[in-house]
Amino acid sequence: MASAAGIMEAALLVAAALLLVLGGGAEALSLDLYEERCPEAEAAVTAAVRQAMAKDRTVAAGLLRMHFHDCFVRGCDGSVLLDSTASVTAEKDGPPNVSLHAFYVIDNAKAALEALCPGVVSCADILALAARDAVALSGGPSWVVHVGRRDGRVSLAAETSTLPGPRASFEQLKQAFHARGLSTKDLVVLSGGHTLGFAHCSSFQDRIHPDKAQQQDPSLSPSFAASLRRACPANNTARAAGSGLDATSAAFDNTYYRMLQGGRGLLASDEALLTHPKTRAWVALYAASQEAFFRAFAKSMLRMGGLNGGDEVRANCRRVNQ
Ligand code: HEM
Known part of the structure; x- marks a missing residue:
């Protein structure tokens, strides 16, 4: 139900x-x-x-x-x-x-x-x-x-x-994008935004410390999982702890896709992009060609940026106009 x-x-x-x-x-x-x-x-x-x-x-x-x-x-x-x-x-x-x-x-x-x-x-x-x-x-x-x-x-x-959350399945991710008029390709391309930045342990903790009923996420490379466990031990109390979303998290490049292919995608929602043959093929294309990724990313950002809303020009971004 x-x-x-x-x-x-x-x-x-x-x-x-x-x-x-x-x-x-x-x-x-x-x-x-x-x-x-x-x-x-x-x-x-x-x-x-x-x-x-x-x-x-x-x-x-x-x-x-x-x-x-x-x-x-x-x-x-x-x-x-x-x-x-x-x-x-x-x-x-x-x-x-x-x-x-x-x-x-x-x-x-x-x-x-x-x-x-x-x-x-x-x-x-x-x-x-x-x-x-x-x-x-x-x-x-x-x-x-x-x-x-x-x-x-x-x-x-x-x-x-x-x-969409870090544990979203491929179907849930697709639904979140389609509901906003974006395509499955946009999902794969815009997830490449994870070439920049960081995730807190809480966003992937369950993948590296499964409870007894679960198996360790089989899509994760064992050596990658071990390094993540060092950054985020099971009894981790450091709220700022976590990991870069890819190995070059200050540079916008295609490392994210290359890591995904090697079982080193940080979030379950990243790994989910390997679920389907078609999305796997896009991951392979962007892993092989940074140029293709850059072209596609610019296009998908324009599509996402075209989702329009509001009705005024605020004087202060933190408050609506009086
Ligand atoms: C496809 C579904 C997506 C999911 C489930 C997702 C989820 C997440 C999560 C859980 C984090 C880490 C948050 C934290 O632990 O602090 C994160 C970080 C980030 N996400 Fe996504 N994301 C998605 C798509 C995107 C898209 C489309 C973009 C941009 C085009 C994007 C850009 C980023 C960036 C840049 C960061 C790093 C933020 C920072 O270091 O401050 N994400 N995402």
């Missing part, structure tokens, strides 16, 4: 998909919206990202994941950037988002843009541009971001339960 939580999750997914359809898509966005009203928009965002990355390379991963989590809940409407209020717990404080970081980079870019051209550039656009810059400045591809997203006024922690 379906659990209440399962039914609630399915209802939220349908609502999220409907919102995306009603909110329009990439066709509503523009290539040159800010050319006249705020010609320095892109340069200001790039400067904010560059400045932050000069001090802390990990902000790149933070910004990329933030954009993904924004787009998957109510479309790319900056809803992930809103702070909780006395009456509403926002997405930001939902379980999958508590490890998001680098919000200050968006605040810095917004402050610079409000000084240059007040009320013009949405927070959702700033995040889409910042994610692109984060990838490019980490050695990955670049692409022209379509702009004109509007910022949403609603952000609910409960809706983050529709984000």
Whole structure:
């Protein structure tokens, strides 16, 4: 029998998909919206990202994941950037988002843009541009971001339960992408975002310390599992402990796919991409050709970034306009 939580999750997914359809898509966005009203928009965002990355390379991963989590809940409407209020717990404080970081980079870019051209550039656009810059400045591809997203006024922690989790099966991952109008190929390509960044032990602990009833996850390479157990012992109490999602976690490259092929994918949801012959073939293609991965990643980011939402240009990315 379906659990209440399962039914609630399915209802939220349908609502999220409907919102995306009603909110329009990439066709509503523009290539040159800010050319006249705020010609320095892109340069200001790039400067904010560059400045932050000069001090802390990990902000790149933070910004990329933030954009993904924004787009998957109510479309790319900056809803992930809103702070909780006395009456509403926002997405930001939902379980999958508590490890998001680098919000200050968006605040810095917004402050610079409000000084240059007040009320013009949405927070959702700033995040889409910042994610692109984060990838490019980490050695990955670049692409022209379509702009004109509007910022949403609603952000609910409960809706983050529709984000795919680290233990999601291939079917669940596919469903999460298809419900948002994205393809199975987009799933394989965008999972390549795990070429950057880090996961806490809690995201993969059960794969390396199965309880007595389970076997160790057979898809994991034994030597890789052993090294992960050293980083995350069973009695681990260090909340910051974890592992890079691939072996070169500050560089945007195709190491992620090569590791996946060698049984060294960190999350169960990463390994799940090897389940089907077709997705396995994409993994093999991107493992063999970084160029093919970069081209595909830019395209899929444009598709994900086209999931539109909101209705205003916020003055402060953390609060809706009064
Ligand atoms: C396909 C389904 C996905 C699942 C199940 C998933 C799950 C996760 C999990 C569990 C973490 C680690 C969180 C932690 O322990 O702190 C993570 C990190 C990350 N994810 Fe994903 N993810 C998915 C797709 C994506 C996509 C589409 C992108 C971007 C295009 C992305 C970008 C990232 C990045 C960059 C990090 C590292 C964050 C950091 O170091 O701060 N993920 N993901």
